[in-house]
Amino acid sequence: MQKRACAFAILAAGLTASPASAYTAYVSNEKDNTMTVVDTATMQVVKTVEVGQRPRGITISHDGKFVYLCASDDDTVQIIDTATLEIVGTLPSGPDPELFVLSPDGKTLYVANEDDNLVTAIDVESKQVLAEIPVGVEPEGMGVSPDGKTMVNTSETTSMAHFIDTGTHEVTDNVLVDTRPRFADFKPDGSQVWVSAEVGGTVSVIDNAKREVVKKIQFAIQGLRAETIQPVGIAITADGKKAYVALGPANHVAVINTDTYEVEKYILVGQRVWHLAFTPDQKTLITTNGNSNDITFIDTATDEPVQSLTVGQQPWGVVISPK
Amino acid sequence: MSAPAMPGKLAGIMPVRSEPFGLRHYLICLKGVVLRECLRFLHQRERFISSLVRPLVWLFIFAAGFRQVLGVSIIPPYKTYVLYEVYITPGLCGMILLFSGMQSSLSMVYDREMGNMRILLVSPFPRWFLLVSKMLAGVAVSIVQVYAFLIVAWLWGVKAPPLGYLYVLPALFLSGMMLCALGMLLSSLIKQLENFAGIMNFVIFPGYFASPALYPLWRIQEASPLLYKICLCNPFTYAVELIRFAFYGQIEWLSLGVVAGCTLLFLGGAIIAYDPSRGLVIRKQDMGGNA
Numbered sequence: 001m002q003k004r005a006c007a008f009a010i011l012a013a014g015l016t017a018s019p020a021s022a023y024t025a026y027v028s029n030e031k032d033n034t035m036t037v038v039d040t041a042t043m044q045v046v047k048t049v050e051v052g053q054r055p056r057g058i059t060i061s062h063d064g065k066f067v068y069l070c071a072s073d074d075d076t077v078q079i080i081d082t083a084t085l086e087i088v089g090t091l092p093s094g095p096d097p098e099l100f101v102l103s104p105d106g107k108t109l110y111v112a113n114e115d116d117n118l119v120t121a122i123d124v125e126s127k128q129v130l131a132e133i134p135v136g137v138e139p140e141g142m143g144v145s146p147d148g149k150t151m152v153n154t155s156e157t158t159s160m161a162h163f164i165d166t167g168t169h170e171v172t173d174n175v176l177v178d179t180r181p182r183f184a185d186f187k188p189d190g191s192q193v194w195v196s197a198e199v200g201g202t203v204s205v206i207d208n209a210k211r212e213v214v215k216k217i218q219f220a221i222q223g224l225r226a227e228t229i230q231p232v233g234i235a236i237t238a239d240g241k242k243a244y245v246a247l248g249p250a251n252h253v254a255v256i257n258t259d260t261y262e263v264e265k266y267i268l269v270g271q272r273v274w275h276l277a278f279t280p281d282q283k284t285l286i287t288t289n290g291n292s293n294d295i296t297f298i299d300t301a302t303d304e305p306v307q308s309l310t311v312g313q314q315p316w317g318v319v320i321s322p323k
Numbered sequence: 324m325s326a327p328a329m330p331g332k333l334a335g336i337m338p339v340r341s342e343p344f345g346l347r348h349y350l351i352c353l354k355g356v357v358l359r360e361c362l363r364f365l366h367q368r369e370r371f372i373s374s375l376v377r378p379l380v381w382l383f384i385f386a387a388g389f390r391q392v393l394g395v396s397i398i399p400p401y402k403t404y405v406l407y408e409v410y411i412t413p414g415l416c417g418m419i420l421l422f423s424g425m426q427s428s429l430s431m432v433y434d435r436e437m438g439n440m441r442i443l444l445v446s447p448f449p450r451w452f453l454l455v456s457k458m459l460a461g462v463a464v465s466i467v468q469v470y471a472f473l474i475v476a477w478l479w480g481v482k483a484p485p486l487g488y489l490y491v492l493p494a495l496f497l498s499g500m501m502l503c504a505l506g507m508l509l510s511s512l513i514k515q516l517e518n519f520a521g522i523m524n525f526v527i528f529p530g531y532f533a534s535p536a537l538y539p540l541w542r543i544q545e546a547s548p549l550l551y552k553i554c555l556c557n558p559f560t561y562a563v564e565l566i567r568f569a570f571y572g573q574i575e576w577l578s579l580g581v582v583a584g585c586t587l588l589f590l591g592g593a594i595i596a597y598d599p600s601r602g603l604v605i606r607k608q609d610m611g612g613n614a
Binding site: 223251268269270294296297305306307308 | 387390397402403404405406
């Protein structure tokens with residue numbers, strides 16, 4: 001009897017001692033039309049779910065109940081219930097949705113329609129289109145300010161960052177950046193927008209008040225040709241001190257000090273690293289590596305890669321549950 | 324085992340001990356042999372520097388050149404992508420042990436030619452004990468070299484998990500013992516110092532290149548299945564893998580078994596080869612004396 005009590009005590013201790021960072025990550029796999037569900041504590045695949053064609057952009061409702069997924073070739077945004085992992089609905093995204101962003105209040109989804117040169121604003125609750133905003137050619141990157149008043153879209157061919165007033169749904173400013181801007185991310189204090197340029201190989205830091213580029217960050221990795229460095233995904237820490245930039249076919253993630261704009265480190269990950277996501281405790285960063293079909297977990301305290309995990313074919317985007 | 328084998332002509336000079344040796348005596352002998360090897364190593368600064376320069380050249384120059392060529396893929400014990408420098412570091416540790424083991428075999432040949440070996444061989448301790456002591460001395464010196472290399476590699480930015488540097492010690496010891504025992508066995512077969520070049524060509528280079536020290540074995544398998552099988556027959560392959568896994572706190576049981584088995588095999592062979600009653604060494608000692 002005592003033995004059994006002892007075993008229970010050990011079991012209980014083991015359960016409570018398990019790391020607090022047991023979150024769920026959702027990875028969209030562009031090529032095999034699936035979404036991989038990953039436990040961030042054990043770093044293991046929990047389940048693989050069939051979704052629409054060419055899943056790319058992925059995000060999650062602020063309460064963690066629904067995952068929104070761009071099924072680009074199905075011209076729709078799918079809603080997936082995180083409890084049952086079943087597709088429970090769709091949103092009228094317009095054709096070829098690639099990337100989107102959810103407003104800070106969680107009510108509006110802004111979708112970039114790559115083929116139609118539009119940004120579509122959708123009311124998540126009523127599933128109605130609120131507005132269609134014409135932007136540059138091949139819109140992709142989407143960022144929203146922490147106060148929800150400004151939205152930034154980048155257009156790949158026009159090479160511009162378009163600032164959109166979310167109240168009037170009109171473009172207020174256009175800022176020219178380097179060739180093929182892919183992604184836009186606001187600093188948590190809303191003072192700056194960071195825009196990556198895939199072909200230009202730079203990250204432009206735009207002052208949100210002045211709406212002009214204040215700094216261009218360049219990258220150089222020893223032994224790699226400059227053209228392999230193609231910045232795509234950006235993730236800025238909640239305290240705003242560090243920014244991580246995925247460098248595409250360079251297979252590295254750059255760690256940037258946001259005060260000095262200096263690259264402090266390059267972290268080796270899988271091939272063609274595309275997008276990034278932090279766990280809510282900010283202790284782990286997950287990268288999607290499209291060509292090596294895996295994701296890499298990075299410890300943000302040491303900025304060392306911890307483990308890589310094989311997921312579906314061509315992982316594209318990743319989002320982590322808030323709880 | 325306790326009755327020491329002594330050459331007949333010495334029996335008259337040294338008093339024959341009737342009681343067996345105690346542990347203390349053995350330790351004194353071991354200490355003497357190890358200290359002599361260490362002293363010899365310390366006095367040969369060039370040897371220390373060259374033993375350090377060789378792997379560092381590979382790490383700094385070769386690894387830099389091949390960084391992109393060999394590509395990245397995840398194989399155990401690695402959990403994520405590693406740079407080529409990180410991949411070859413365990414192989415370079417093995418390289419130090421290999422060269423060092425062969426060097427101690429070279430020193431056996433040298434000792435025999437110069438007549439120094441007699442001092443060791445007239446010792447009243449059993450021959451196997453003398454050989455093992457000599458090997459322990461050789462391994463101790465190689466391990467110092469390996470750690471010196473690892474410190475420089477660490478400063479260069481090639482880092483293993485901190486505890487890995489502790490875990491790797493037993494793996495280095497066992498691998499070092501295997502390679503020293505192999506060197507010892509070979510030294511019994513070499514008649515003259517000049518023949519050491521043969522060892523370089525027939526043992527060190529094939530052993531080193533036909534192993535996963537520089538490239539993962541799956542790469543070799545892609546190129547040639549036959550070569551892959553040759554690599555699998557190479558004991559050095561298992562020494563490298565044992566060291567590689569140990570850096571990450573893991574035990575590769577197959578490698579452990581092969582390395583331990585080969586150590587015993589080579590050691591047994593060396594003991595037989597150096598056994599005076601078999602006549603192998605006596606014949607060569609005469610040659611050494613005449614030289």
